[in-house]
Amino acid sequence: MPRRRKRDIIIKGFSKLLKEDKLKIVAELMDKQVEAMDLMMSFWHSDNKVQKIFDEFSENTISNFYIPYGVAPNVLINGKNYLVPLVIEESSVVAAASSSAKFWLERGGFKAEIIDTVKLGQVHFLWKGDKQKLLSVFDELKTFLRGATAKITANMEARGGGILDFELIDMTDKIPDYYQLLASFNTKDSMGANFINSCLEEFSVALKSFLGDHELFEGEEKEPQIIMSILSNYTPDCVVRSWVECDIEELDNVDDSMTGEEFASKFQLAVRIAEEDVYRATTHNKGIFNGVDAVVIATGNDFRAVEAAGHTYAARTGKYKSLSTVELKDGKFIYSLTLPMALGTVGGLTSLHPLAKQSLEMLGNPSAEELMMIAASVGLANNFAAVRSLVTKGIQMGHMKIHLMNILNHFEATDEEKTKAVEYFIGQKVSFNNVRQFLNKTRNLEK
Numbered sequence: 001m002p003r004r005r006k007r008d009i010i011i012k013g014f015s016k017l018l019k020e021d022k023l024k025i026v027a028e029l030m031d032k033q034v035e036a037m038d039l040m041m042s043f044w045h046s047d048n049k050v051q052k053i054f055d056e057f058s059e060n061t062i063s064n065f066y067i068p069y070g071v072a073p074n075v076l077i078n079g080k081n082y083l084v085p086l087v088i089e090e091s092s093v094v095a096a097a098s099s100s101a102k103f104w105l106e107r108g109g110f111k112a113e114i115i116d117t118v119k120l121g122q123v124h125f126l127w128k129g130d131k132q133k134l135l136s137v138f139d140e141l142k143t144f145l146r147g148a149t150a151k152i153t154a155n156m157e158a159r160g161g162g163i164l165d166f167e168l169i170d171m172t173d174k175i176p177d178y179y180q181l182l183a184s185f186n187t188k189d190s191m192g193a194n195f196i197n198s199c200l201e202e203f204s205v206a207l208k209s210f211l212g213d214h215e216l217f218e219g220e221e222k223e224p225q226i227i228m229s230i231l232s233n234y235t236p237d238c239v240v241r242s243w244v245e246c247d248i249e250e251l252d253n254v255d256d257s258m259t260g261e262e263f264a265s266k267f268q269l270a271v272r273i274a275e276e277d278v279y280r281a282t283t284h285n286k287g288i289f290n291g292v293d294a295v296v297i298a299t300g301n302d303f304r305a306v307e308a309a310g311h312t313y314a315a316r317t318g319k320y321k322s323l324s325t326v327e328l329k330d331g332k333f334i335y336s337l338t339l340p341m342a343l344g345t346v347g348g349l350t351s352l353h354p355l356a357k358q359s360l361e362m363l364g365n366p367s368a369e370e371l372m373m374i375a376a377s378v379g380l381a382n383n384f385a386a387v388r389s390l391v392t393k394g395i396q397m398g399h400m401k402i403h404l405m406n407i408l409n410h411f412e413a414t415d416e417e418k419t420k421a422v423e424y425f426i427g428q429k430v431s432f433n434n435v436r437q438f439l440n441k442t443r444n445l446e447k
């Protein structure tokens with residue numbers, strides 16, 4: 001039996017080790033080292049070529065972490081029906097998205113529109129020069145910056161994208177001598193992070209030489225100090241809106257205990273609470289991201305970027321609020337979600353990850369804009385399902401029903417026990433204890 005490794009040992013050169021050796025080091029931290037190795041290796045892909053792709057996505061890869069890949073059918077958006085791939089570990093999300101999609105399918109489906117697709121990046125720099133002089137040659141600087149990045153932008157321009165504009169942001173009232181060169185971009189169907197960052201790093205070099213060499217600043221301290229150059233994940237001008245609407249009367253059957261009108265006004269109140277109360281807003285928006293993230297992950301996109309932008313956007317007025325809103329007007333229930341989202345359908349993982357590629361094909365190989373509309377609509381679908389449950393039956397009933405399988409798996413229930421449990425728990429409260437009791441009883445009876 002190999003000796004147990006001490007946890008506090010510093011490991012040098014770990015990244016250079018072979019995968020198997022890294023795995024051994026990790027396994028030495030476990031009680032059952034052989035079993036730990038076997039477990040990790042059992043999640044390796046059987047096709048070495050595929051596994052190599054996954055290994056190379058990241059550093060120090062020793063195994064793969066599985067998350068369920070599900071689909072929500074009947075997601076009707078702008079008259080087009082989608083089967084949407086969702087990658088998510090939380091048991092109720094796919095069911096909620098599907099049930100909401102079906103509900104709205106019968107009421108005209110989701111509508112969605114792109115409000116804009118502008119992405120941003122910043123060169124942050126310190127400069128002691130004369131701002132007015134700089135502004136007087138800003139057009140010249142813009143041309144210079146475009147010229148300096150011509151090689152990087154050629155391909156993007158051929159696809160109809162590229163650099164849109166530049167702005168000088170004076171932040172000297174906050175931090176002495178601090179300015180930003182704010183650049184805007186259209187990255188077409190790519191998320192554009194690499195493109196933007198490459199441009200920005202080139203801008204920073206060009207900015208230095210422009211200011212350093214320009215005769216206008218002769219005799220002044222003219223060289224800027226570049227602090228950093230990076231895209232902003234906040235994209236308040238790369239925004240999608242998705243909405244649903246129906247006659248309030250069409251909500252009559254949502255819940256036996258209330259009329260459509262009562263449901264609509266309780267639902268509206270729940271959303272209003274998420275506009276006023278930051279604790280509720282956080283959970284409300286989390287429910288939106290249940291759906292959004294699941295689509296974003298399934299299509300190989302960056303869910304951290306989408307989340308970060310979404311939460312900043314939710315706080316854009318200075319107060320963190322619900323991202324969705326409800327309007328009751330002229331007998332109509334209008335429910336909408338507006339969200340910034342930087343997505344790509346080319347580049348990045350979208351074609352490298354075999355399942356991301358497949359997800360995009362499942363969606364009919366959408367453009368980035370179409371994918372934004374799909375992700376936002378699924379976010380709205382999940383938000384609707386959550387708030388509908390909350391203002392009617394409560395969340396636990398549906399949640400725990402789906403969670404029943406997780407509890408049964410925890411108790412290592414057999415297929416037969418699972419079938420019996422699913423039948424038994426129709427109309428019964430699902431809880432950890434109740435499932436334990438049910439299984440104990442069933443197992444004792446069977447002895």
Ligand code: MEV
Binds near residue numbers: 283284286290387
């Ligand atoms: C659970 O993942 C998400 C909900 O809490 C969202 C909400 O409360 O609106 C159900």
